[in-house]
Every structure is written in structure tokens, then in C-alpha cells.
Amino acid sequence: xxxxxxxxxxxxxxxxxxxxxxxxxxxxxxxxxxxxxxxxxxxxxxxxxxxxxxxxxxxxxxxxxxxxxxxxxxxxxxxxxxxxxxxxxxxxxxxxxxxxxxxxxxxxxxxxxxxxxxxxxxxxxxxxxxxxxxxxxxxxxxxxxxxxxxxxxxxxxxxxxxxxxxxxxxxxxxxxxxxxxxxxxxxxxxxxxxxxxxxxxxxxxxxxxxxxxxxxxxxxxxxxxxxxxxxxxxxxxxxxxxxxxxxxxxxxxxxxxxxxxxxxxxxxxxxxxxxxxxxxxxxxxxxxxxxxxxxxxxxxxxxxxxxxxxxxxxxxxxxxxxxxxxxxxxxxxxxxxxxxxxxxxxxxxxxxxxxxxxxxxxxxxxxxxxxxxxxxxxxxxxxxxxxxxxxxxxxxxxxxxxxxxxxxxxxxxxxxxxxxxxxxxxxxxxxxxxxxxxxxxxxxxxxxxxxxxxxxxxxxxxxxxxxxxxxxxxxxxxxxxxxxxxxxxxxxxxxxxxxxxxxxxxxxxxxxxxxxxxxxxxxxxxxxxxxxxxxxxxxxx
Amino acid sequence: xxxxxxxxxxxxxxxxxxxxxxxxxxxxxxxxxxxxxxxxxxxxxxxxxxxxxxxxxxxxxxxxxxxxxxxxxxxxxxxxxxxxxxxxxxxxxxxxxxxxxxxxxxxxxxxxxxxxxxxxxxxxxxxxxxxxxxxxxxxxxxxxxxxxxxxxxxxxxxxxxxxxxxxxxxxxxxxxxxxxxxxxxxxxxxxxxxxxxxxxxxxxxxxxxxxxxxxxxxxxxxxxxxxxxxxxxxxxxxxxxxxxxxxxxxxxxxxxxxxxxxxxxxxxxxxxxxxxxxxxxxxxxxxxxxxxxxxxxxxxxxxxxxxxxxxxxxxxxxxxxxxxxxxxxxxxxxxxxxxxxxxxx
Numbered sequence: 001x002x003x004x005x006x007x008x009x010x011x012x013x014x015x016x017x018x019x020x021x022x023x024x025x026x027x028x029x030x031x032x033x034x035x036x037x038x039x040x041x042x043x044x045x046x047x048x049x050x051x052x053x054x055x056x057x058x059x060x061x062x063x064x065x066x067x068x069x070x071x072x073x074x075x076x077x078x079x080x081x082x083x084x085x086x087x088x089x090x091x092x093x094x095x096x097x098x099x100x101x102x103x104x105x106x107x108x109x110x111x112x113x114x115x116x117x118x119x120x121x122x123x124x125x126x127x128x129x130x131x132x133x134x135x136x137x138x139x140x141x142x143x144x145x146x147x148x149x150x151x152x153x154x155x156x157x158x159x160x161x162x163x164x165x166x167x168x169x170x171x172x173x174x175x176x177x178x179x180x181x182x183x184x185x186x187x188x189x190x191x192x193x194x195x196x197x198x199x200x201x202x203x204x205x206x207x208x209x210x211x212x213x214x215x216x217x218x219x220x221x222x223x224x225x226x227x228x229x230x231x232x233x234x235x236x237x238x239x240x241x242x243x244x245x246x247x248x249x250x251x252x253x254x255x256x257x258x259x260x261x262x263x264x265x266x267x268x269x270x271x272x273x274x275x276x277x278x279x280x281x282x283x284x285x286x287x288x289x290x291x292x293x294x295x296x297x298x299x300x301x302x303x304x305x306x307x308x309x310x311x312x313x314x315x316x317x318x319x320x321x322x323x324x325x326x327x328x329x330x331x332x333x334x335x336x337x338x339x340x341x342x343x344x345x346x347x348x349x350x351x352x353x354x355x356x357x358x359x360x361x362x363x364x365x366x367x368x369x370x371x372x373x374x375x376x377x378x379x380x381x382x383x384x385x386x387x388x389x390x391x392x393x394x395x396x397x398x399x400x401x402x403x404x405x406x407x408x409x410x411x412x413x414x415x416x417x418x419x420x421x422x423x424x425x426x427x428x429x430x431x432x433x434x435x436x437x438x439x440x441x442x443x444x445x446x447x448x449x450x451x452x453x454x455x456x457x458x459x460x461x462x463x464x465x466x467x468x469x470x471x472x473x474x475x476x477x478x479x480x481x482x483x484x485x486x487x488x489x490x491x492x493x494x495x496x497x498x499x500x501x502x503x504x505x506x507x508x509x510x511x512x513x514x515x516x517x518x519x520x521x522x523x524x525x526x527x528x529x530x531x532x533x534x535x536x537x538x539x540x541x
Numbered sequence: 542x543x544x545x546x547x548x549x550x551x552x553x554x555x556x557x558x559x560x561x562x563x564x565x566x567x568x569x570x571x572x573x574x575x576x577x578x579x580x581x582x583x584x585x586x587x588x589x590x591x592x593x594x595x596x597x598x599x600x601x602x603x604x605x606x607x608x609x610x611x612x613x614x615x616x617x618x619x620x621x622x623x624x625x626x627x628x629x630x631x632x633x634x635x636x637x638x639x640x641x642x643x644x645x646x647x648x649x650x651x652x653x654x655x656x657x658x659x660x661x662x663x664x665x666x667x668x669x670x671x672x673x674x675x676x677x678x679x680x681x682x683x684x685x686x687x688x689x690x691x692x693x694x695x696x697x698x699x700x701x702x703x704x705x706x707x708x709x710x711x712x713x714x715x716x717x718x719x720x721x722x723x724x725x726x727x728x729x730x731x732x733x734x735x736x737x738x739x740x741x742x743x744x745x746x747x748x749x750x751x752x753x754x755x756x757x758x759x760x761x762x763x764x765x766x767x768x769x770x771x772x773x774x775x776x777x778x779x780x781x782x783x784x785x786x787x788x789x790x791x792x793x794x795x796x797x798x799x800x801x802x803x804x805x806x807x808x809x810x811x812x813x814x815x816x817x818x819x820x821x822x823x824x825x826x827x828x829x830x831x832x833x834x835x836x837x838x839x840x841x842x843x844x845x846x847x848x849x850x851x852x853x854x855x856x857x858x859x860x861x862x863x864x865x866x867x868x869x870x871x872x873x874x875x876x877x878x879x880x881x882x883x884x885x886x
């Protein structure tokens with residue numbers, strides 16, 4: 001047993017050193033550069049930087065408020081009503097989890113742009129010659145994209161908690177004289193509070209660190225955020241010190257909200273009391289009388305599905321010029337025979353597979369350590385989960401700085417794999433360690449008593465028990481890596497383009513239909529990943 | 542308060558609940574029956590959580606059938622306690638008084654009084670998740686009686702407790718009932734709980750109240766064979782009515798057994814079941830009526846007594862024995878007095 005532990009600790013040194021080299025060193029370099037007198041001075045003395053910082057907070061707060069306000073009735077409906085298609089809605093609100101932001105951006109541009117579906121429909125209806133809605137390239141567009149992602153996220157966070165409130169709590173309250181309002185105030189709200197705070201904190205972090213949505217839909221310096229500004233400072237104007245200072249500031253705010261999220265999530269687990277004998281509150285049937293609920297469901301389906309449907313539909317639409325439609329075509333898919341279209345697909349698959357291998361191997365070692373060393377697991381988790389609060393842009397900036405300090409340039413693809421691995425590692429560790437923790441110790445002891453050696457136990461007992469966790473983690477890592485644009489924009493070597501970067505460039509070149517074909521392929525990869533994860537396990541933090 | 546359940550009916554497809562029952566002021570009444578027999582459904586109908594398909598419920602003369610649960614002044618204690626996890630013990634107990642807009646001083650005084658009554662003084666600021674099962678149960682009980690309810694409902698409150706804790710909690714429930722003179726309905730499938738706690742018991746079977754009576758009546762004079770078998774240990778012998786007179790003579794294989802109590806008007810030739818408790822059997826000395834001969838098949842130790850299983854010509858009979866054994870030989874004779882036997886159809 002002691003030998004096993006020693007072997008595990010030696011093995012643990014590999015991920016420890018890798019994370020130290022590929023995460024902590026670059027991040028600390030960014031902080032050291034950013035929090036220098038020069039860096040802080042450049043940021044604090046610059047009114048533009050202050051404005052960017054305030055705008056980042058503002059759009060994050062507004063996105064969170066809107067997502068929570070619009071998502072709250074959705075959580076109620078999913079928790080309290082039963083209706084045909086409920087499983088479809090549950091699946092639909094999961095899709096944005098794995099949908100690459102650049103694909104969502106493309107869908108939203110085609111939907112709400114001046115020449116988008118909504119404006120064209122309104123022009124056809126009203127006979128107007130100019131598009132009536134000007135939603136792109138401003139705060140409204142950012143909020144629409146963020147709520148597209150985060151209304152479903154909010155619902156997914158809150159409704160499972162809501163539907164598990166034991167019916168006996170309401171019945172006890174009613175028997176003691178409480179009416180509907182008092183029950184909502186004293187039973188429902190406190191029960192939901194932690195899930196509500198956790199969802200809001202997570203949504204805020206995601207919106208605050210949002211990159212490609214702001215980069216494309218913000219439209220310029222007026223609607224720029226810290227994340228976009230760091231990218232521009234580092235890549236376009238080479239003001240690396242200023243970029244580092246902004247990155248440090250962004251990380252501090254992000255870590256604060258991640259702490260709130262973690263604390264709320266931890267508190268939430270103390271409410272997980274088992275449902276009583278009578279279970280949860282029985283679901284109501286959705287009937288014609290529940291008109292507002294029906295209306296909401298239609299709105300939710302349209303809001304979530306339309307950007308994705310728009311991409312898919314446009315990828316089959318042929319055009320000879322602006323507004324002149326030629327009907328359905330497969331031309332945009334035939335273009336995949338050309339190197340500029342198939343190379344990004346191959347590059348994306350290459351990077352994603354490499355990320356999967358790295359993330360799985362590291363996660364297996366770390367999960368084994370966590371399971372065998374429960375006292376230290378908290379520290380191990382903090383060490384490996386820290387990448388959650390650091391954006392890919394900031395990490396890429398760290399690589400650029402470290403590389404220039406060391407005086408050599410490693411392979412850009414290797415750095416991209418490292419960035420992607422760091423981004424997915426907290427999730428893959430969680431997915432695998434969840435299954436690891438469920439391994440029945442008695443089975444292992446049984447195998448030992450029957451004479452099995454450690455490797456045989458690993459192969460015949462442990463791995464079969466955690467295989468779903470490994471598959472889940474692998475598929476999730478693949479989907480995230482395939483859709484990641486931030487690191488690819490910062491680090492990819494010249495001529496090496498991934499699918500999200502290709503989509504970004506095609507949008508910039510107004511080649512929307514080719515972008516849609518590429519987007520649809522990416523979308524299918526992500527939906528297939530979601531489907532597989534849904535079947536095999538779960539991804540959470 | 543007096544509770545009247547009048548022709549209550551509730552249909553769930555294959556299952557129908559029918560109930561007619563009257564409870565007296567201050568009575569401790571138990572609904573006893575196996576799982577799925579309808580006792581909890583009836584409790585929920587009384588509480589107002591489930592609406593009956595037909596029938597009326599009267600509490601202290603008032604028809605409360607249509608009154609929502611929050612206006613009935615009927616408190617309930619659930620099996621899983623249903624303590625509000627976000628509130629302290631004191632706030633849980635004060636929840637009912639708060640909804641009734643009692644003054645803060647009055648709520649505080651009542652909470653402290655009840656905490657003392659359930660022996661949890663000093664626990665007011667603790668959260669439910671820091672309490673043991675027994676403590677949670679006592680808080681739930683205190684919360685339920687804080688508002689001086691007209692009726693207290695207890696839904697299998699001891700089913701999650703271990704044997705040692707059960708004793709203490711039972712004493713707490715009895716004490717609470719006695720001190721507050723509360724009309725109480727207790728739901729359980731545990732006959733021992735029902736026997737030791739109740740003034741009266743209703744035995745449920747497949748949605749119907751099979752019989753209602755005091756524990757003694759249910760035990761020694763059950764009105765149906767089902768109730769007789771459900772409560773305590775029983776001996777059932779099959780036979781045919783031979784003759785009628787002051788007593789009924791029943792032929793069981795080669796033995797004639799005289800019976801004083803009939804649950805129905807029988808006639809000679811009827812196939813019947815004879816019921817008597819193991820403790821009603823004595824070792825026959827030779828002069829008694831109803832001597833049944835048999836062979837000791839097994840002897841099981843139960844701590845304070847032994848139970849002997851005796852194979853007779855009429856079937857197996859269970860008899861209690863003490864140590865040193867009264868039944869010493871494998872061949873034995875058992876006597877059962879005619880007044881201790883009940884004849885069922």
C-alpha cells in the first residue's frame with residue numbers, strides 16, 4: 001500500500017510540474033509585469049482604461065440581471081409544470097453550454113443584423129426601405145448574445161434545485177398558517193438563494209471575461225471590455241505592460257466572483273436534504289389556461305434555437321449578391337474540398353485530440369491523488385482549479401512574455417494545446433474524480449483478496465468503473481478545444497488556422513455563407529458532444 | 542376538538558379510500574395498517590393537502606372540507622420532520638405564531654416554553670442540520686403545537702428512529718398530548734406503537750377502516766379476522782360448525798371445540814375460522830374444556846419468554862412458555878377457554 005502511495009506521489013509530480021510551467025509561471029509573469037509601478041500607472045492614469053473597466057463591469061452586471069430576470073420564470077415553469085416536449089426544452093437549454101461563442105456570434109449577426117432575418121421580415125411587413133432595428137455593434141448586441149447563453153445557464157442552475165424542494169416543507173408551512181406569498185418568501189426563496197447567487201456569480205464571470213462576442217458584436221473602442229482590450233494591446237499595439245496590468249485587474253475581479261460562486265455552491269449542498277416520503281411538489285399540467293407559461297416556452301425555444309437554426313439554414317442558401325437569393329445549395333460545403341476550408345477542420349481536430357489526451361492523462365493522475373489523499377484534496381483542487389479564473393487571453397499573454405524572457409520560441413501549436421488543456425482541466429478533473437469517488441472500495445479489496453495486482457485492478461476494476469467519466473471528460477475537452485478562439489487568435493502560428501478563427505475571419509470578410517457552413521460543422525461537433533455527455537455522465541464544477 | 546369524517550371517498554383508479562369516523566376531544570387516535578392501505582391519504586385529506594372526491598369533514602362542528610390547509614388550524618408532523626433548513630430551531634418553532642402575527646415577545650416566550658418542554662433549551666440558535674434525528678423530531682413536535690392547534694396529525698413520526706430513540710420519543714409524544722389535551726391522529730404501521738400510545742385505533746385495509754376500538758378491544762375482541770391477524774400474534778384454526786346452542790360447537794379435524802363468541806350468525810355446516818391469542822392457551826391438566834393435543838415442533842427464545850410451535854391435528858398453534866419450561870414433553874395438551882375464542886366466517 002505504501003509503495004502504491006509513493007508511486008502515485010511520484011506520478012503526481014508530472015502534472016504538478018506541467019501546470020507550474022505552463023500555467024503558474026506565465027500567469028505570475030503577467031501579474032509581476034502588470035502590478036509593477038509602470039503597469040499600474042499606465043492603467044490607473046488612463047481614463048480610457050478606467051472607462052473600459054467600468055464598461056466591462058456594467059455589461060457583465062446588466063447581462064447577469066437580464067439573464068436572471070428572464071430565466072427565473074423559465075426555472076419556475078420547468079420545475080413546476082409537466083408538458084409534452086419538456087425533455088426537448090431541457091436538452092435545448094443545455095446546447096449553449098457547448099456552443100462556441102463565435103458560432104453564436106455568427107448566428108446573432110445573421111439574425112439581428114441590418115440585413116438579418118428579423119430586419120428583412122419587418123421591412124417586408126411594414127414596407128419600409130431601411131432596416132427598422134439597429135441592434136448590431138453596440139451594447140444591445142452584446143446583451144442579446146450574453147442572454148442567449150446565460151438565460152439557459154440560469155434556468156439549468158435553478159430549476160433542478162427548485163423542483164427538489166420537498167413538498168412536506170410547503171405542507172408544514174401551510175398547516176402552520178402560511179399563505180402563498182409567505183411560503184415563497186420563507187421556503188422557496190431561501191431554498192433557491194444559493195443556486196441563484198451561484199448562477200449569477202458564474203454568469204457575471206462568463207460575461208465579464210467574454211471575448212469573441214464583444215470583439216465582433218461590440219463594434220469598436222466604445223463597447224470594448226478588458227478581455228478584448230488586453231488582446232488588442234498585446235497583439236495590435238504591443239503595449240504588453242499595460243495589457244498585463246489590465247489582465248491582473250481582470251483576474252482579481254474574476255477570482256472574487258468565482259469565490260462567491262464556490263461559496264454559494266458549497267452552501268447549497270447543505271440544503272440537499274432528501275425528499276420526504278411524499279417527494280417533491282407534484283407538477284401541474286400545462287393547459288391552455290397557463291397562457292403566459294406557454295408564451296414563455298415559445299419565446300425560449302425561439303431565443304435559443306433561432307441563432308443556431310439561422311446558421312444551419314444559411315449554410316444551405318445560395319446567393320449571387322446582396323439580397324438576391326438563388327435557393328438551396330451545397331456549394332458552401334463543396335468548398336470544404338479546398339485547403340482554406342479543410343485545413344482549419346484538420347487543425348481543429350488535431351489540437352482538440354491533443355488537448356483531450358493531455359487533459360485525460362493529467363486528470364486521471366490528479367483524480368487518483370484526490371481519491372487517495374482526501375485530506376490534501378482541497379489544496380490539490382485549488383492548485384488545479386485556479387485556471388478557472390484565468391482567461392485564455394491572459395494565459396496566452398503570459399506565454400508571450402515568458403517566451404520573450406527566455407529568448408526562444410517554442411511551437412505555437414504546443415502552446416495552444418497547453419492553453420486549451422489549462423482551460424478544460426478543472427472540468428475534466430471534476431468529471432473523472434466524480435466517477436473515481438464512486439468506486440466501491442469493497443470491490444477493490446475483493447480484487448486484492450482474490451490475488452489481483454495493482455495494474456490488474458486498475459485495468460479490470462477501476463478503469464471500467466470510471467470509463468464514463470473519462471469519455472465525458474474527453475468529449476467535453478474536445479468540444480471546448482474545437483470552439484476556443486481566444487488562445488488560437490493569440491498564439492496560433494502563421495498560417496495555422498482553426499475553425500473558430502476561420503469563422504471569425506470569414507465574418508470579418510463578410511463571407512457569411514462560407515462562415516455558416518464552417519459554423520454548422522462546428523455546431524454539429526458540439527451538439528454531438530453534448531448528446532454524448534448527456535448519455536454518459538455530467539459536466540459541472 | 543371533536544373531528545367527524547362523514548362518508549369520505551377518494552378514488553385513485555384501482556384504489557378507493559372510504560372513511561367514516563368520529564374522534565372525541567382529547568383523543569389519541571391511531572390509523573394502523575400496512576403500506577398503501579390509505580391511512581396517510583386520509584391524514585392528508587384531514588390536513589387539507591388532498592381534496593376528497595366526496596364526503597364532509599367537521600372539526601368542532603364546523604365544516605372544514607373546503608377550508609385551505611393554512612386556515613384549518615391543524616398541525617402536522619412529518620416522517621422526515623420537514624424542518625425549514627434555512628431557519629434556526631427557534632424560528633422554526635416560531636413560524637406558526639409568526640404567520641398568526643403574534644407579538645415578538647409572545648413568540649419568544651412561547652418558543653422558549655416549548656424548547657424547555659421538549660428538553661432542547663439552548664438549542665434555539667442552532668440550524669436543523671446540526672441536530673440529531675431525535676432532536677429534529679422534537680423540534681418538529683414543538684413547531685406543530687406552538688400555535689395551539691385544534692388537531693395534531695403525526696405521520697409515522699418514529700419510523701426513522703432507532704429502537705432506543707423510539708422509546709424516548711414515544712414518551713415525548715404522550716407527554717405532549719397529555720399536557721395539551723390535544724386531539725391527535727397518529728399514523729403508523731407499527732402495531733406496538735399503536736397499542737402503547739393510543740386511546741383508540743382504526744385498523745385500515747385496502748382503503749377501508751376495517752375496525753375501530755380501544756387497543757384492548759382490537760387485541761382481544763377484534764371485529765374482523767384481518768384485524769385479529771394484523772395486530773399481535775394469533776392462532777387460527779379452520780373448522781365446520783357442528784351444532785348451535787349456548788355455545789357453538791365447531792369440528793376441527795378429530796376434535797370438537799366449543800366457542801362462546803361469534804362474529805356473525807352462523808348455522809351448522811358453515812366453514813369457519815377460530816381465532817385465539819397464544820397467551821389465552823394454558824397447559825391442560827385434564828379437566829378443562831377445549832383440550833387440544835399436539836406435538837412441540839419448535840421453541841424460540843424471545844428474551845422474556847419462549848414461543849412454542851405446536852403441531853395439532855387442526856393446524857399449528859403458538860403458545861407462550863416461560864423458563865423453566867412448563868411444556869416439558871414433546872407430546873402436550875393445550876386448553877383454550879370458550880370465551881377466549883372468536884369465531885369468524
